[in-house]
Amino acid sequence: MDLWANLYGGFEIALTWQNLGLALLGCFLGTIMGALPGLGPSNGVAILIPLAFTLGLDATSSLILLTAVYYGAMYGGRISSILLNIPGDEPAMMTCLDGYPMARKGMAGEALALSGIASFVGAFLATWGLILLAPQLVKLALLFGPAEYFALFALAFATLGGVSSTNQAKSAFAAMLGLGLAMIGVDTQTGVPRLTFGEVHLYDGLDFLVAIVGLFALSEVFVFLEHRHGSADAEESKVKVGRIVPPMPMVIKTIPTMLRTSFLGFVAGVLPGAGASLGSFISYSMEKKLVDKEGTFGTGDPRGVAAPEAGNNAAAGGALVPMLALGVPGSGTTAVLLAVLLSLNITPGPLLFQNNPDVVWGLIAALFIGNLMLLAMNIPMVGLFTRVLLIPPRILMPVVAMVSFVGIYGISGSSFDLLVMIAFGLAGWILRKLDVPLVPVILGTLLGNTMENNLRRAVTIDNGNWWTLVDSPLAITLWAIAIAGFILPVFVGKVVKARMQRRDEEGSLSD
Amino acid sequence: MSDRIFGGFGVLLAVFYAWAALQTEESFLSDAVGPKAFPVIIAIILGLSSAVIALRPDPEPVWPPLARLAEIGAAAVVMILYAQFLPEAGFIIATALAAMYLTWRLGSPVVQSVVIGALTALVIYIIFHAVLGLSLARGPLDAYVDTVVDPVLGAIGAFFEMFGGSGADEAAPEATGATGAGD
Numbered sequence: 001m002d003l004w005a006n007l008y009g010g011f012e013i014a015l016t017w018q019n020l021g022l023a024l025l026g027c028f029l030g031t032i033m034g035a036l037p038g039l040g041p042s043n044g045v046a047i048l049i050p051l052a053f054t055l056g057l058d059a060t061s062s063l064i065l066l067t068a069v070y071y072g073a074m075y076g077g078r079i080s081s082i083l084l085n086i087p088g089d090e091p092a093m094m095t096c097l098d099g100y101p102m103a104r105k106g107m108a109g110e111a112l113a114l115s116g117i118a119s120f121v122g123a124f125l126a127t128w129g130l131i132l133l134a135p136q137l138v139k140l141a142l143l144f145g146p147a148e149y150f151a152l153f154a155l156a157f158a159t160l161g162g163v164s165s166t167n168q169a170k171s172a173f174a175a176m177l178g179l180g181l182a183m184i185g186v187d188t189q190t191g192v193p194r195l196t197f198g199e200v201h202l203y204d205g206l207d208f209l210v211a212i213v214g215l216f217a218l219s220e221v222f223v224f225l226e227h228r229h230g231s232a233d234a235e236e237s238k239v240k241v242g243r244i245v246p247p248m249p250m251v252i253k254t255i256p257t258m259l260r261t262s263f264l265g266f267v268a269g270v271l272p273g274a275g276a277s278l279g280s281f282i283s284y285s286m287e288k289k290l291v292d293k294e295g296t297f298g299t300g301d302p303r304g305v306a307a308p309e310a311g312n313n314a315a316a317g318g319a320l321v322p323m324l325a326l327g328v329p330g331s332g333t334t335a336v337l338l339a340v341l342l343s344l345n346i347t348p349g350p351l352l353f354q355n356n357p358d359v360v361w362g363l364i365a366a367l368f369i370g371n372l373m374l375l376a377m378n379i380p381m382v383g384l385f386t387r388v389l390l391i392p393p394r395i396l397m398p399v400v401a402m403v404s405f406v407g408i409y410g411i412s413g414s415s416f417d418l419l420v421m422i423a424f425g426l427a428g429w430i431l432r433k434l435d436v437p438l439v440p441v442i443l444g445t446l447l448g449n450t451m452e453n454n455l456r457r458a459v460t461i462d463n464g465n466w467w468t469l470v471d472s473p474l475a476i477t478l479w480a481i482a483i484a485g486f487i488l489p490v491f492v493g494k495v496v497k498a499r500m501q502r503r504d505e506e507g508s509l510s511d
Numbered sequence: 512m513s514d515r516i517f518g519g520f521g522v523l524l525a526v527f528y529a530w531a532a533l534q535t536e537e538s539f540l541s542d543a544v545g546p547k548a549f550p551v552i553i554a555i556i557l558g559l560s561s562a563v564i565a566l567r568p569d570p571e572p573v574w575p576p577l578a579r580l581a582e583i584g585a586a587a588v589v590m591i592l593y594a595q596f597l598p599e600a601g602f603i604i605a606t607a608l609a610a611m612y613l614t615w616r617l618g619s620p621v622v623q624s625v626v627i628g629a630l631t632a633l634v635i636y637i638i639f640h641a642v643l644g645l646s647l648a649r650g651p652l653d654a655y656v657d658t659v660v661d662p663v664l665g666a667i668g669a670f671f672e673m674f675g676g677s678g679a680d681e682a683a684p685e686a687t688g689a690t691g692a693g694d
Contacts (some may be wrong), residue, residue: 168566173521194532222586225583394614399635406639423589
């Protein structure tokens with residue numbers, strides 16, 4: 001069968017010493033980044049981009065390194081949720097609700113082990129989902145012309161704010177800001193400079209890596225400066241870890257939960273604009289509705305630990321599907337991964353599966369391998385990572401800032417880019433204060449030029465007729481979904497957000 | 512109030528953006544759409560969404576007190592100075608100073624900050640320059656560090672060579688006909 005042959009080829013690529021080493025390094029660094037409050041998957045990957053470039057890695061190897069970081073961060077986020085009641089990253093928020101109470105009951109070891117297994121199950125099933133679903137999506141994508149692609153990009157931007165978005169105007173503002181920044185530089189079709197104001201440095205356009213590192217990593221430093229030493233001075237880590245091997249009955253009891261939530265999380269990941277945070281939220285709430293007959297959720301129920309962890313790891317795998325098959329990422333971290341691929345001259349999308357099958361299948365095989373490594377790392381070695389939590393942010397954050405500077409300077413060697421990055425860092429801080437989402441900004445700078453090219457191509461092919469954009473049934477469908485996806489959160493966004501927050505408060509009240 | 516100011520600023524930004532986009536000199540060879548249309552569409556949506564933000568503001572965010580704002584401003588100034596002086600001062604000195612400042616302002620005692628800052632710069636230098644071979648700005652101190660670090664790394668490198676070395680020379684399959692997503 002075709003699938004097995006591809007997968008075999010993928011393992012041949014992934015099983016070189018170099019790629020295995022990179023996967024191991026990525027898993028290790030990713031788990032640390034996930035565990036440290038303040039560093040999550042998207043800024044973790046962003047900081048490590050320069051590393052991938054300086055190592056001179058080819059596309060497959062860079063992608064293996066960075067997705068290992070991504071998966072690792074998904075695993076790592078749970079550690080501080082369980083031990084400190086502080087989510088290590090956003091998707092791990094729901095894990096606090098039952099994980100911390102379990103730790104308070106002296107079952108921290110069990111909670112860590114169980115959540116590790118749940119993460120494994122979620123990620124493992126999602127990787128299979130990726131294998132089965134992505135080629136189907138590719139077949140669909142081959143029907144797309146420029147007009148459909150333009151509609152698809154519009155759909156991505158319209159839904160990116162997500163179901164939990166409370167203010168769609170701000171999501172739209174963010175997307176337009178990103179697209180607007182992408183326009184700066186020499187126009188690719190006619191060769192005239194646009195919006196450069198005579199500044200020669202701008203002729204090449206703004207480097208989106210500079211924007212990403214500034215917005216994600218540097219703005220985090222400013223947030224910490226604002227709060228001086230945030231909430232993460234790990235004083236409470238006296239919670240005893242206890243035994244790390246979970247009692248088998250507990251695992252068996254939670255298997256149905258894991259399977260259900262893996263599926264839900266995967267679907268949430270594939271859909272644009274949902275992402276891992278929503279994956280774990282939906283998983284937890286559905287599981288609570290379904291099996292919480294005795295009202296034990298929120299008091300340290302093992303199922304309440306397994307559900308969000310399987311959910312967010314499955315969502316991480318699901319989010320790779322649209323990124324690889326369509327070239328349209330559905331979440332912040334996959335947007336960063338897309339940036340890496342674009343800078344390596346690889347354009348994800350249907351052509352990727354035809355022209356660079358080695359990249360796709362090598363990556364998939366590496367995901368399986370990395371997942372096994374993570375399981376091994378996160379159960380016996382979890383004690384190591386709990387110690388990492390003792391690094392206070394007053395030491396960590398300057399390191400993050402300096403690594404960002406080194407990375408960007410190392411790529412471009414220009415002080416001008418550093419200044420641009422600082423500007424993005426400050427802008428990122430202000431936008432976060434004003435509750436403007438940053439992911440659409442990134443996605444806009446990334447996809448702006450491709451989106452415009454598709455628009456111009458579509459209209460030019462049809463001799464300047466703009467109605468060509470809504471000419472085919474496929475395009476009309478995409479526009480309809482885009483409009484629905486943009487309008488829906490206006491009505492339900494407040495409700496979902498309020499529920500997420502209420503759950504969070506319930507969690508902190510119960511300890 | 513913050514959102515009203517922000518929205519108002521957004522509207523101004525949109526007007527400015529549209530004006531700037533219309534200044535684009537069109538070349539005589541142009542496609543049916545031209546280089547101005549898409550930026551103008553962006554400006555229109557930017558302006559509309561900004562207007563909505565201004566008219567229907569969210570609850571006021573919690574702004575930090577003035578002292579904290581000054582803190583952030585000062586950190587930004589230090590970073591800008593860092594960017595400016597990096598090429599002259601060299602990587603180790605500039606990074607150590609900047610890291611010391613940030614560590615100190617995030618709440619470490621002075622002496623500790625000096626030590627942590629210096630260590631941060633050294634470790635990053637060793638990892639990124641000596642191990643990974645990234646070219647960083649050269650300064651007066653860097654040569655001394657290299658004379659100490661390089662022999663050690665050389666020995667470690669030789670050790671790893673025995674295991675078949677790097678796989679980096681496996682031909683990169685990049686850019687084989689990968690063009691725009693819309694092709």
